[in-house]
Amino acid sequence: MHPTSLIRVLRSCLGAALLLCAAAAPAQQVLRVTAIPDESPTELARKAAPLMKHLETQLGMKVEYTPVTDYAAAVEALASRKVDLAWFGGFTFVQAQQRSGGKAVPIAQREEDEKFRSVFITSDPAIRTLADLKGKDVSFGSQSSTSGHLMPRSVLLQAGLDPDRDFRRVAYSGAHDATIAAVVAGKVQAGALNISVWEKFVADKRVDTSKVFVLHTTQPYYDYNWTVHADMPVALRERLTRALLSLSRSDPAGKEILELQRATRFVPTRPENYKGIEAAARSAGLL
Structure with a gap:
């Protein structure tokens, strides 16, 4: 066989071998x-x-x-x-x-x-409306939470309440379950959170609804x-x-x-x- 032809054959075989190897050992995804x-x-x-x-x-x-x-x-x-x-x-x-x-x-x-919603919860029988939150300690979840901060804050502002001005203290629990815990423990008088977490806690009987209750539910979003x-x-x-x-x-x-x-x-x-x-x-x- 002519040397040039031999080189072509070897190159062809090498190429085929590389393709077989690639097929046999695909990259991990x-x-x-x-x-x-x-x-x-x-x-x-x-x-x-x-x-x-x-x-x-x-x-x-x-x-x-x-x-x-x-x-x-x-x-x-x-x-x-x-x-x-x-x-x-x-x-x-x-x-x-x-x-x-x-x-x-x-x-x-x-x-x-x-059609998601947020709820405001409280353990204080005297708190019945959003207006009653004025002068109280209130917890949100994370500052970047939609249902635990943004939408509840938006609802409060629409109701004429500025949390940073009208609440005695604004707390950020970091998570919805932590907000419930803060209200139950009396660390704050009220809190805002994701409705599905609240409903899950109620269904699992992890919160006593005779002591902690929903005072307001937002419009859906x-x-x-x-x-x-x-x-x-x-x-x-x-x-x-x-x-x-x-x-x-x-x-x-x-x-x-x-x-x-x-x-x-x-x-x-x-x-x-x-x-x-x-x-x-x-x-x-x-x-």
Whole structure:
């Protein structure tokens, strides 16, 4: 065989061998997930575990859930692409949208998030209306929480109450369950939080409603969602969306996941749904 021909054959064989090796050992893919820490770390981990297993099965790739210390860290993690998927509240989604230069893409929300609400709770029988909160110690959740701060603050401002001026003390518990604990312990006379956490506490009999009760419930608004970075490959984004939307209560595994997520089902969402949250944040001076 002519030397030139031999070189061509060797090159061809080498190329084929490299292709075979690539096919035999594909690059490891990992979907990195986080969530805003709106409840205790143990509760968040308990809620996340079955969903992460579902996503692994549906996507055929490893899924890693990584907790973060605060809301700002969740926003930064998605904006800097340290995670691929994040569970945000409406306000943290708006913050992520700004921080990422418009590259935060909401793909799914719970059906309940289309008409979400906040509640104000109290242990003081003398407090019956929002106006009665004047001069009292009141707790919100995290400063970046939609249902635990932004929307309750917006409601108070509309009612003519400025928390920073009219309350004796404004506290930030950091999480919805911590707000309930602060009210129960008498550290504050009232608190504002996510309605689904309150209802879960009541259903589980973890709070005595003869001593702690709801004094006001807000009007509905769009809230939580699953968000990805716009740089995620479209095919993966679509598979991920289908994996979330496919969860059904008619399936035992799906029912467990949805109950943990306090969801009837997941439905598609879009950025426009959170324009009201953005407007409320600007009006309250939080954005």
